Amino acid sequence: MPKRDWREIYEALTVGRSAITGLGLFAGTRIPARAKIGEFEGEVIGLREARRRARGQRIVAIVELERHALDATDTGRGFRFINHSCAPNTFIRCTPERAEFYALTDIAKGTELTADYGETQHNGKLRCRCGAATCRGAI
Numbered sequence: 001m002p003k004r005d006w007r008e009i010y011e012a013l014t015v016g017r018s019a020i021t022g023l024g025l026f027a028g029t030r031i032p033a034r035a036k037i038g039e040f041e042g043e044v045i046g047l048r049e050a051r052r053r054a055r056g057q058r059i060v061a062i063v064e065l066e067r068h069a070l071d072a073t074d075t076g077r078g079f080r081f082i083n084h085s086c087a088p089n090t091f092i093r094c095t096p097e098r099a100e101f102y103a104l105t106d107i108a109k110g111t112e113l114t115a116d117y118g119e120t121q122h123n124g125k126l127r128c129r130c131g132a133a134t135c136r137g138a139i
């Protein structure tokens with residue numbers, strides 16, 4: 001069986017009401033473990049500009065990479081809608097240029113995708129609502 005192009009998985013993603021908070025990102029097709037799901041899309045901006053834009057925002061759709069950042073605030077789709085979980089089903093691999101998302105486990109169609117945000121501009125001050133048994137309690 002030929003390996004599926006990740007774009008097929010990415011294009012099938014849907015945005016909907018999340019059980020965790022607000023809107024979330026959902027698998028539109030079955031995603032096998034370790035498969036690439038897609039990449040974070042956004043406006044390419046400098047790191048200083050990214051911090052300026054993030055200041056005081058509760059919801060930030062900005063990913064910082066090595067030398068630049070991606071701002072997905074005006075993007076109506078994609079990983080800006082992925083919610084944090086302390087027990088996520090995807091992981092983020094950052095290269096100097098990109099933030100790529102991969103499946104940690106087999107993910108059934110219709111499942112909400114989650115990622116461990118790691119370090120955020122909230123610095124552990126935002127209460128986590130992921131509901132995982134291993135929840136760290138804050139983001």
Ligand SMILES: [Zn+2]
Nearest residue numbers: 086128130135
């Ligand atoms: Zn949590």
